[in-house]
Amino acid sequence: MTLVERLVNLFDKTFGLERDRFSLNLAPEDVPNWDSIGHMNLVMYMEQEFNQHFEVDEIMEMSSPAKILEILKAKGVPE
Amino acid sequence: MTQQDHNIAEKILSGGRSEDPAILYGSEIVTHKQLRAAAYGWAGRLLRQGLAPGDRVGLLAENSPFFIAAYLGVIRAGLCAVPFPLDSSENTIERIALSTGMKLMLVSARFKARVESVAQALGIALEDESKASPAPPDVHYTFPAIDPRRDLAAIMLTSGSTGESKGVMVTHHNIECNSQDIIQYLGLTSNDRTMTVLPFYYCYGTSLLHTHLMAGASLVLNNRFMFPEKVLDEMAEKNCTGFAGVPSTYQILLRKTRFAKRSFPSLRWLQQAGGKLPNPFIQEIRRAFPHVRLFIMYGQTEATARLSYLPPEKLDDKLGSIGKGLPGARLEVLKDDGAPIRPGSDEVGEIVASGDNITLGYWNDLDETALFFRHGKLYTGDMAKVDRDGYIFIVERARDFIKAMGNRVSPKEIEEVISEMPEVVEVAVIGVPDDIWGEAVKAYLTTSRPDQLTVEQVRTYCLGRLPNYKVPEYVEFLPQLPKTPNGKVAKEVLRKMSTDSV
Numbered sequence: 001m002t003l004v005e006r007l008v009n010l011f012d013k014t015f016g017l018e019r020d021r022f023s024l025n026l027a028p029e030d031v032p033n034w035d036s037i038g039h040m041n042l043v044m045y046m047e048q049e050f051n052q053h054f055e056v057d058e059i060m061e062m063s064s065p066a067k068i069l070e071i072l073k074a075k076g077v078p079e
Numbered sequence: 080m081t082q083q084d085h086n087i088a089e090k091i092l093s094g095g096r097s098e099d100p101a102i103l104y105g106s107e108i109v110t111h112k113q114l115r116a117a118a119y120g121w122a123g124r125l126l127r128q129g130l131a132p133g134d135r136v137g138l139l140a141e142n143s144p145f146f147i148a149a150y151l152g153v154i155r156a157g158l159c160a161v162p163f164p165l166d167s168s169e170n171t172i173e174r175i176a177l178s179t180g181m182k183l184m185l186v187s188a189r190f191k192a193r194v195e196s197v198a199q200a201l202g203i204a205l206e207d208e209s210k211a212s213p214a215p216p217d218v219h220y221t222f223p224a225i226d227p228r229r230d231l232a233a234i235m236l237t238s239g240s241t242g243e244s245k246g247v248m249v250t251h252h253n254i255e256c257n258s259q260d261i262i263q264y265l266g267l268t269s270n271d272r273t274m275t276v277l278p279f280y281y282c283y284g285t286s287l288l289h290t291h292l293m294a295g296a297s298l299v300l301n302n303r304f305m306f307p308e309k310v311l312d313e314m315a316e317k318n319c320t321g322f323a324g325v326p327s328t329y330q331i332l333l334r335k336t337r338f339a340k341r342s343f344p345s346l347r348w349l350q351q352a353g354g355k356l357p358n359p360f361i362q363e364i365r366r367a368f369p370h371v372r373l374f375i376m377y378g379q380t381e382a383t384a385r386l387s388y389l390p391p392e393k394l395d396d397k398l399g400s401i402g403k404g405l406p407g408a409r410l411e412v413l414k415d416d417g418a419p420i421r422p423g424s425d426e427v428g429e430i431v432a433s434g435d436n437i438t439l440g441y442w443n444d445l446d447e448t449a450l451f452f453r454h455g456k457l458y459t460g461d462m463a464k465v466d467r468d469g470y471i472f473i474v475e476r477a478r479d480f481i482k483a484m485g486n487r488v489s490p491k492e493i494e495e496v497i498s499e500m501p502e503v504v505e506v507a508v509i510g511v512p513d514d515i516w517g518e519a520v521k522a523y524l525t526t527s528r529p530d531q532l533t534v535e536q537v538r539t540y541c542l543g544r545l546p547n548y549k550v551p552e553y554v555e556f557l558p559q560l561p562k563t564p565n566g567k568v569a570k571e572v573l574r575k576m577s578t579d580s581v
Contacts, residue, residue, distance in 0.1 A: 028303050028306055029105065029309075033189055034303075035141060035305075036302055036303055036304055036305040037141065037165055037166075037302070039303075039305045039306075040546075040547055043547075047542070053539075053542075057335075060305060060306065060307070060335060063309070
């Protein structure tokens with residue numbers, strides 16, 4: 001599975017976001033429940049999925065799937 | 080005035096002009112008239128369920144028009160609202176539902192799954208946000224009369240000294256008096272509009288709800304403070320006149336966003352409560368927004384919300400002070416023998432409060448109530464000095480709570496989790512000053528396997544068992560923990576060690 005596909009799954013698991021609504025440029029206000037609580041759930045699932053720990057600064061920068069991808073790649077998660 | 084006109088929800092729901100906005104939530108706008116109809120819709124529905132006056136109704140929802148309508152509907156119907164913290168686990172929900180003898184729970188869609196099995200097991204009725212429709216304008220309800228000084232509008236949950244949450248019993252009269260004081264000193268009018276990021280289950284958030292709606296003002300709800308720059312965008316776009324935060328809110332805005340460099344032409348005031356904002360941050364805000372009135376305030380859930388404020392014009396002169404008591408709240412600073420400390424001296428005493436905002440005590444907990452509520456006064460546990468002009472300066476909290484990200488964190492809960500690790504011998508958790516979180520959690524521990532247990536292992540263990548903000552930011556191993564003569568861990572020594580090591 002590619003990194004983007006794993007992210008699509010995580011958005012589905014966390015927010016119940018239908019796959020065809022996923023795009024790399026989604027903003028939190030486009031996704032119901034992507035508020036502070038939803039975001040912490042997303043981070044928790046990502047930490048499990050990618051076996052990574054995220055710093056506060058990284059968490060606050062994850063405001064779109066595209067930015068999340070950048071952060072994951074910078075941490076060496078393979079595409 | 081009839082007896083039922085004392086209902087605080089009625090006063091809050093009658094505060095605004097019908098067609099003025101009361102709530103702005105994303106692209107949704109709810110007018111005062113629509114909010115009143117929605118709250119009456121819930122009140123009517125609850126009364127038809129056969130609930131008796133004073134019955135407890137749980138509420139688990141993020142800040143939303145649903146939360147506000149349901150909360151005010153519960154109170155309007157003469158029932159008692161119990162808002163759950165959003166991170167409540169199933170066990171916590173069960174414990175609170177049982178101890179309050181809850182009859183019904185109202186939940187937003189996203190939390191339904193978390194409460195369903197608890198509600199079923201305890202035989203508690205469950206209603207989700209889809210269930211109520213606004214009351215038709217021509218329907219006339221007869222709501223049960225309430226006694227404003229005795230009947231509870233809400234039970235607000237707060238962490239107790241043992242780490243278990245306690246329910247503070249708040250009456251209709253408590254809310255009315257405290258709200259009127261706050262409206263008066265902030266000078267709130269129907270022209271005000273506040274950016275609201277604090278949760279409504281927390282007394283500071285609830286006080287924003289009470290005061291703004293009562294003054295006919297409006298609330299912009301934004302639950303995405305994790306993306307603070309976006310909150311600021313909305314604040315500017317929606318012409319907010321006010322903003323309220325806890326220390327970490329301002330610390331994040333000043334350190335992680337362009338807050339201080341941006342322009343907010345409509346902004347009239349900022350308010351801060353929920354712990355001590357370090358003086359350098361207060362000064363930074365003053366420099367960035369010289370024309371905005373900054374209110375530094377102090378309060379406790381046990382006092383409904385607010386106890387004191389420092390008038391903005393005194394900020395430079397009395398930097399670091401929590402000000403003086405509100406018009407309706409008398410604050411004294413008393414020594415152990417009950418005598419007041421001498422203003423202008425170095426004497427330290429406990430802040431003791433009296434007034435119509437002091438609540439009735441803790442639900443179902445006579446021991447704790449007797450400890451903190453004595454002779455009609457609230458013993459706050461906060462230790463303070465008073466200067467010669469009567470301004471109060473808090474020296475330290477007698478209670479050991481850590482205030483991380485605006486959350487009241489009980490060290491005991493974290494200590495218990497870490498103690499579960501087999502390699503851990505002893506652990507003590509304290510709060511250390513932190514520019515971003517207000518206070519960060521630091522754990523000191525001794526281990527039986529110094530060669531094996533790592534800082535990362537401790538943090539990872541906590542990550543799976545505690546909400547993120549309770550996971551220790553710092554972990555330090557010691558050969559032994561400092562102790563007091565009676566064998567208790569000397570946390571004061573640890574605090575000093577941690578300060579000295581910075």
